[in-house]
Amino acid sequence: MKAAAHLLLLAASAAGAEPVRIQVLGLFRSPLADLQPAGAGPLIVETPRGNVVLEGRATLRLRAANAPAALPPGSRFRLRIPGKIDRDYHGALRVQEDGAALALVVEMEIETAVASVVAAESVPGAPPAALQAQAVVARSFYRALRGRHSRADFCDTTHCQFLRHPPRAGSPARDAALSTRGLTLEYRGRAIEAFFSSRCGGRTRALAEAGWAISAYPYFAVECASCRRDRRPAQGHRVGLCQHGAAAMARGGAGFRQILAHYFPGAEVR
Ligand SMILES: [Zn+2]
Ligand SMILES: [Zn+2]
Structure with a gap:
């Protein structure tokens, strides 16, 4: 017994x-x-x-x-x-x-890694819903792309996902991981290696536009209202989540599910 x-x-x-x-x-x-x-x-x-x-x-x-x-x-x-x-x-x-x-x-633990990525990668001052969206994106990447390196699943640079110290309990990054614990972006039943970049310049890019053929999820070009208003040049590859756009959506009252639905049309949060 x-x-x-x-x-x-x-x-x-x-x-x-x-x-x-x-x-x-x-x-x-x-x-x-x-x-x-x-x-x-x-x-x-x-x-x-x-x-x-x-x-x-x-x-x-x-x-x-x-x-x-x-x-x-x-x-x-x-x-x-x-x-x-x-x-x-x-x-x-x-x-x-x-x-x-x-x-x-x-x-x-994957949740420690997710919180560390959110702490290292998020836009300064981003509201909680934007950090939650970033946490789901980081977790999806880790679940979708295990075994990228010979000695380990991932590295700690932007080749995989950048990570620094694990954030303290009660910090915004840790809370974002905890409140979305286990949630992943999926497409046709499989985790998406959800990409993100800093600033899309007004419109994100589909995978074909970026010239990448590496994913089952096609990604889509979506309008990004706040970047369009900003008129600042794009930073990064513009595929998937736009971090500045996500922060603006969150400041406007959107939840993380709404943010993810906007930047990843056709994908589901599970
Ligand atoms: Zn790597
Ligand atoms: Zn944008």
Whole structure:
């Protein structure tokens, strides 16, 4: 009986989990990185030579030559490439060697990744409905395009989706992810790799206009009233969601479903 209850619990937690693997900080091609705790608890770093426990401000220098190493799921940690960048993460870490460089792959919950993308990519001052639309778009991209890289599903640059620190609980980006949890844009029963760009210039583009032949969803050229009024030049590829147009729709009282229906005609939010 006890064993059965335990199995049930395991099944329930597995059903809720939807990890995505993201290779981070790969642009730097760095042979080393410093690893530190970024949460209350210690970090337990698994290495072939045994576990290393990091507490407080303790730092472990990771080197390509000393890979592999790993952190278990649920770890809160900071990675620093000295003199270049430091970022916090929440998830599991796998450290491998890639030639002379480190390959750092973070496996995180899809909702953590979605909130991180919303925080990194949204237009400053965008209202909640625009952030919610961005969250559904980011989640759809992750669900539709798994396995884009050899070591991970995605990278952390604009090649896939840009992401920085996971936002704090109660922040607008985290709330946008939470309030749309699990929702995806679908077309004919499959998640769309929903594209977005900053400013469409008054009209978005269909896939054929962009010269892309990469999606089952054709995308459509739709009018974007606020960009038309703005008369500012387009920024980005103009396919899919227009971020400035979405922010204007949200300021005008539109909900995220209305925004998505406008920029993705024929698609459904599920
Ligand atoms: Zn990528
Ligand atoms: Zn626009």
